[in-house]
Amino acid sequence: MPLHREPRLADPDGFYEVLINSQRDLSDDGAALMNAKLVLILANHIGDRAVLDEALALARPASAAAASASATSAPT
Amino acid sequence: MLSTYTYPEYAYQASAEQRSGRPQPHAVVIVGAGPIGLTAALDLASRGLSCVVIDDNNTVSLGSRGLCYAKRPLEIFDRLGVVEPMLAKGVRWQVGKAFFRDELTYQFDLLPEQHHKLPAMINLQQYYLEQYLVEACQRTPGIDLRWKHRLVGLEQDDEGVRLDVETPDGRFTMHSAWALACDGASSDTRRLVGADFTGQFFQDRFLIADVAMKAEFPTERWFWFDPPFHGGQSVLLHKQADNCWRIDFQLGWDADPVEEKKPERVIPRIQAMLGPDARFDLEWVSVYQFACRRMERFRVGRVIFAGDSAHQVSPFGARGANTGIQDVDNLAWKLALVHQGTAPMALVDSYDAERTVAADDNLRHSTRSTDFITPKSRGSRLYRDAVLELAKTEPFARPLVNSGRLSTPTPYAASPLNTPDRSAFAGAMRPGTACADAPLLVGTRPGWLLDHLGHGFALLCFGALPAQAVAALQGAAVPIRPLVIGHDLHDHQGVLAQRYDAQPGTCYLIRPDQHVAARWRSFDAPAVHAALRRALALPAEN
Numbered sequence: 001m002p003l004h005r006e007p008r009l010a011d012p013d014g015f016y017e018v019l020i021n022s023q024r025d026l027s028d029d030g031a032a033l034m035n036a037k038l039v040l041i042l043a044n045h046i047g048d049r050a051v052l053d054e055a056l057a058l059a060r061p062a063s064a065a066a067a068s069a070s071a072t073s074a075p076t
Numbered sequence: 077m078l079s080t081y082t083y084p085e086y087a088y089q090a091s092a093e094q095r096s097g098r099p100q101p102h103a104v105v106i107v108g109a110g111p112i113g114l115t116a117a118l119d120l121a122s123r124g125l126s127c128v129v130i131d132d133n134n135t136v137s138l139g140s141r142g143l144c145y146a147k148r149p150l151e152i153f154d155r156l157g158v159v160e161p162m163l164a165k166g167v168r169w170q171v172g173k174a175f176f177r178d179e180l181t182y183q184f185d186l187l188p189e190q191h192h193k194l195p196a197m198i199n200l201q202q203y204y205l206e207q208y209l210v211e212a213c214q215r216t217p218g219i220d221l222r223w224k225h226r227l228v229g230l231e232q233d234d235e236g237v238r239l240d241v242e243t244p245d246g247r248f249t250m251h252s253a254w255a256l257a258c259d260g261a262s263s264d265t266r267r268l269v270g271a272d273f274t275g276q277f278f279q280d281r282f283l284i285a286d287v288a289m290k291a292e293f294p295t296e297r298w299f300w301f302d303p304p305f306h307g308g309q310s311v312l313l314h315k316q317a318d319n320c321w322r323i324d325f326q327l328g329w330d331a332d333p334v335e336e337k338k339p340e341r342v343i344p345r346i347q348a349m350l351g352p353d354a355r356f357d358l359e360w361v362s363v364y365q366f367a368c369r370r371m372e373r374f375r376v377g378r379v380i381f382a383g384d385s386a387h388q389v390s391p392f393g394a395r396g397a398n399t400g401i402q403d404v405d406n407l408a409w410k411l412a413l414v415h416q417g418t419a420p421m422a423l424v425d426s427y428d429a430e431r432t433v434a435a436d437d438n439l440r441h442s443t444r445s446t447d448f449i450t451p452k453s454r455g456s457r458l459y460r461d462a463v464l465e466l467a468k469t470e471p472f473a474r475p476l477v478n479s480g481r482l483s484t485p486t487p488y489a490a491s492p493l494n495t496p497d498r499s500a501f502a503g504a505m506r507p508g509t510a511c512a513d514a515p516l517l518v519g520t521r522p523g524w525l526l527d528h529l530g531h532g533f534a535l536l537c538f539g540a541l542p543a544q545a546v547a548a549l550q551g552a553a554v555p556i557r558p559l560v561i562g563h564d565l566h567d568h569q570g571v572l573a574q575r576y577d578a579q580p581g582t583c584y585l586i587r588p589d590q591h592v593a594a595r596w597r598s599f600d601a602p603a604v605h606a607a608l609r610r611a612l613a614l615p616a617e618n
Contacts, residue, residue: 032454036462044472 003054078359080288080318081203083135086210088224094248102128102252103415105239107227107265109133111142111202112383112400113258114209117219118156119408122531123588125415126218128250130225130241136206139360140286143199143314143322144394146483148510149401150194151526155590158212159194162205165317166198172297174477176464178304182474183296191571192513193524197394197482199316201286205397230255230268232377253415255379256407258400261366263385269376273369273388278446281365282391283325283336286316287346290355293321299479301449301464305348310449312392312479313349320359323349324391326450333363366390368442370435374403374428382407387435389442392449392480399438402485403431409531409588413612418554422613426493430508434486441481448478485510488591495585495594495607503577511590514572516565523565525572529590533608534559538573539580541599548601552608556585587611 009015023031043052093100104120106113109131120127145153145162153159173183188196213219228247229240237255241248257265266272298313300306309326316322323346327336335341342361350356370387374380383400407427413419451457466473488494488508495507505512513526529536533556535549541560549556561567561578576584581598585607594607609616 032458033462033465036458037466040459040462040466040473040476041470 001048001051003051003058005058078286079357080320080359081201083138083203084207084210086134086221086223088134088244089222090243090245091220091222093250094243094245097248099249099251101236102126102250104128104254104256104411105130105237105250105252106256106258107239108257108259108263108385109206109210109221109223110137110258110260110383111205111209111397112404113256114206114213115152115156115401116256116258116382116404116408117213117221118158118209118216119152119404120412121213121216121218122156123408123412124218125408125412126220127256128220128222128252129213130222130227130239130250132224132226134223136210137202139362140201140284140322141364142202142205142394142397143316144197144398144483145200145205146197146394146398147192147194148483148485149398150198151510151513151590152401152405154194154526155531156212158208161208162200163195163198165204165208166200167295167315167317168195168198169295169297169315171294172299174464174467174479175298175300175303176461176467177302179468181301181464181467181477184474191515191569193515193526194513199314199322201316201318201320202397204317227259227264227268230265230379232269232379234377237378253378254411256404256411257379257381257385258383258404259385261384261388263381265379266371266381266385269379271371271373271376271381273367274372278443279329279365279367280390280446280450281327281329281331281333281363283327283333283342284360284362284364285323285325285342285346285358286360287321287323287350287356288359289319289321290357293319293350293354300349301460301479303349305345310479311349321356327363328450333365337361337363364391368439368446370432370439374431375424380407380411380424380427382431386431387438389438390446390480392445393438393441393483394480395438395442395483398483399434402434403427405589406431413554419612419614422492426491426613430488430491430493433488433490437486438483445478445480449480493587493593493611493613495603495610497595498603499597501577501595503575505576505584505592505595507592507594509592511586511592512575514567514575515569516561516572517568518565525565526590528559528565529586530557532557532588533593533611534586535604536576536584536586537561537599538567538576538578538582545599545601549604552605553612553614554608556604556608585611 103125104127106116106129109129117127117129170186174181226242228242231238236253239250295315300311312324314322368389374386382403389395410423414424451460463473463476467477491508513524516523535556535558538561567573583599584595585593587593593611
């Protein structure tokens with residue numbers, strides 16, 4: 001099944017409020033860690049690599065070069 | 077000097093060819109008497125190819141190096157008849173613990189897959205492994221071990237290799253049809269042929285410490301991410317034989333190896349990780365550095381590279397010696413058949429095709445582990461930390477924790493030696509895959525499949541093989557031994573049929589290195605002959 005790109009949230013304003021409030025008391029680092037956890041939790045829930053790959057491509061800035069799964073350009 | 081081990085010393089002897097000044101023609105000279113070179117000698121000798129092993133030292137590996145041996149290399153050692161002392165001395169572990177900062181993230185039980193003769197892995201100091209291999213080589217006809225022989229020059233042409241060797245009695249030249257370079261990461265042979273590594277993905281340094289415990293300590297694998305006693309890095313603790321524990325401290329590339337090695341710096345760290353009550357002696361400390369890289373081609377003329385001389389990976393995941401042993405498992409039968417003139421040089425080239433793929437697989441696993449263990453950016457560190465925090469309570473996050481993956485054989489899925497399937501098969505035993513073991517009955521006695529595959533080609537048949545089929549196997553390019561399940565061997569538990577997705581009539585053509593070459597739903601003599609020729613890199617018959 002392809003990634004849903006049509007609106008699916010029943011109460012968009014309500015969800016957005018919950019999302020923002022969930023990080024209200026957090027530091028930038030704390031919020032970033034929470035976001036990372038959220039991505040992992042939702043990715044596991046979706047559980048479909050094709051959908052996740054599509055979502056990754058959609059989220060990645062268009063200006064950035066295409067990501068390569070085999071990129072190994074770590075500092076030496 | 078270790079308190080738990082005494083290094084054997086092997087006697088140097090001047091060879092007859094050096095004393096007389098008349099070179100003897102050798103089939104294979106193996107450079108380096110480490111785990112890979114010694115295994116190669118045993119495998120070649122088992123196939124009737126005699127060899128000389130030269131080594132610049134006269135003892136086994138010093139200090140703490142290779143540590144974990146996985147099931148497939150153990151199966152290879154078993155085929156070569158040397159696994160028993162390794163299993164007897166080696167340590168098996170079940171429980172692993174992962175720590176993040178000062179907390180246990182989770183612990184797991186290694187629950188290996190059932191119905192295998194050999195364990196998923198054992199821990200054993202490299203010096204024991206080498207000692208057992210040397211002892212086996214010493215009692216094997218056709219293996220000439222020469223200590224204190226250092227390779228100093230090498231020339232080759234289409235006919236063979238001339239190796240200039242330095243011994244305590246001076247220099248002399250050896251002539252050989254083939255040279256096998258098993259002389260490690262800083263291979264002299266590689267330098268002498270003018271080859272180099274391509275691709276250098278990353279480098280790192282590790283502090284290796286062996287400690288002898290003075291009291292009982294649990295037989296568990298402990299891995300720390302970012303521990304308080306070694307901030308920002310990782311630490312691995314493993315049990316070895318003789319109550320001797322191995323600790324790997326990741327140092328990072330910028331650390332000062334001399335400073336880090338000082339006992340006054342190492343001992344408090346170890347005390348902090350083991351707890352205040354642990355009593356231990358420091359047996360060994362060294363700093364190990366590596367880069368992840370490989371040679372572009374593993375054959376340079378008549379010089380063939382195996383093990384660390386050809387490829388290097390990070391120590392996480394125990395991929396160094398394990399993959400090198402599988403290199404020589406892949407090479408030995410091919411070299412024997414090519415040297416006899418039964419198969420063309422293309423068969424040796426399939427070694428390069430198959431094992432470079434395995435090296436790349438190891439490099440990929442190693443890179444993934446390293447990216448998890450040592451995040452390279454704030455973003456990747458956040459994901460790593462998120463995984464480790466979630467893993468405390470969430471089972472879904474635990475498979476994402478990567479402290480090094482157990483080394484498993486890389487299937488040669490795209491090998492030119494494979495015959496593609498004509499029928500549908502389920503399961504893992506695709507052409508190019510190392511044969512999974514399975515329990516069997518031999519008559520009424522329990523046995524194992526791999527013990528019965530032998531050293532040559534085998535045709536594993538499920539259900540009776542018609543008499544004319546056996547006759548049709550005669551006259552093959554090399555002998556094929558039929559092995560009939562239900563007649564020679566009995567699949568009393570059904571594990572074999574399940575692992576091979578077998579139905580009555582199913583046949584597998586198995587290579588001499590116990591890999592699947594081809595398979596069919598029913599016996600077909602011309603197809604078997606064609607698959608055999610393909611597995612030997614012989615041109616198809618019209």
